Amino acid sequence: MSSFKVSIFQIRGNSFQIGLKTAEKVRNTPILKTFESIIKQEIDLHNMKSIYTTFAPHLLEELEGLAQGLGISPGRAAALFSGYDVPKTEAMGCSALLTSEYYVRNYDFSPALYDGIFSLVQADKVFATAGYNLQILGRHDGVNEKGLVVGLHFVSHDGYAKGVSPWAAIRMVLDQCSTVDEAVAMLKKIPHSACYNFSLGDRKGNMAEVEANSENVLVRYGESTLACVNHFQDDRLTSKNRESIAGSIQRNKHLWGIMDKRLSHHDMFHHFKNVDSPIFFTDYGNLFGTLHTFSYSYQHSRILTTIARSSQVLDINFRDWVGGEDIRDGALSGSIQEG
Incomplete structure (x- = not known):
């Protein structure tokens, strides 16, 4: 068993200042060396x-701040952090369940390719957001001040x-979209690099799964509940699935099965984070181990999140944070145990 830590940035x-301050926090961290190598x-x-001028010009300013803070050229900062034209990454797994009351999901991959950062960010021109960083600028998942979760x-x-x-x-969607409909509209226009699902929910109870690839973007809507895993379910896109999707299909069945139990946000969050849960995985060596659990309650503006085998749970009233009330936690500590 090895120790595992996630830093919390506020x-x-x-x-530009957000990029600069982020650079100060990540300077000399191992993840930067990993990015340099791949x-x-x-x-x-x-x-x-x-593309960024069209969809998210403010992120160009953030990249400028990252470049200055790290003492690198703007072009190198763009290559390292923009998320444009990145090399192929091996398979990662993620399971999400959405209801009209909450969103909850696990992120499954390897700690070797994980930023280990949870950021709460409030910029002047876009919505405040909270979520787990990926390639510093991007996000695995998160929520914004309007109650949109992705x-x-x-x-x-x-x-x-x-x-x-x-x-x-x-990141583009969270920073600028208020609702599922707005997010879907943006995701239909963004030039995507690979085949991904996006799980979306908002405070009005709307929910959707956007099935996107470099050629087409289709949408599945949910009414009272929705599950999202790692294969396309629209018949027009199923030919693009990997050959082996048995595990994804099994997780999907499990998620639909537990929906009948009508668990509360708190109870569903704990089901996802439980190491004995069918949706908690420990195959880290094959890039399929649970790293974090993220959830959000629309009615209470409440984030519940934690990392693998951690006794700590971040319980954040995001509305209060947006109002200027910082949280006290600076990090989450957990552990990785190969199954």
Whole structure:
């Protein structure tokens, strides 16, 4: 068993300042060395800037802050953190369950390729957000001040193309969209790089799964409940699934089964984080171990989140944080035990 830690960042200011302050916090961390070893030295900076100018110009300012704070060129910062034209990443797993009252999900992958950061960010031009960082700028999952929640779910690399990573797309959506409908509209326009599902819920009780690839974007809507895992379910896209999706199908069945129990937000969160749960995994060596559990209650503006085998649970009234009340926690500590 090895120790496992996630740092908690709380940053307020303009987008450039957020990039600068983030850089100060991540300087000399192991994850930067990991990015250096796997990310391309250069990307098509002109095309990346064109896309970001269209969908999220404020993130260009944040990239400038990251570049200055780390003492690197803007072009290198864009290659390392923008989420544009990133190399293929091996399969990752994620299970999400949505109801009209809450959103809850597990993120499953390897700690070797994990930022280990949970950020609460309040910028001046966009919505305040809270979520787990991916490639520093992007997010695995998160919620914004309007009560919109989003998470990513890897499907396959079929038709892989230069484009925006799903974690960068999530950041764009959280920063600027208020509802599921607005998020769906943006996700239909963003040029996606690979096959991913996006699970979406908002405070009005709307929920959807966006099934996206580099060629097409389709949407499945839920009424009172919805499950989202790691395969496309729309018949028009099932040919793009990986050959082996038995595990994803099994998780989907489990999620639909527990919906009948009508568990509260608190109880569903604890079901997801429980190491004995059918949706908690420990195959970290094969890039399929549970790293964090994230959830949000729309009515109470309440985030419940934790990491693998941690005795700590972050219980955050996000409305209060947006109002200026910082949380006291600076980190989450857990452990990784290979199954």
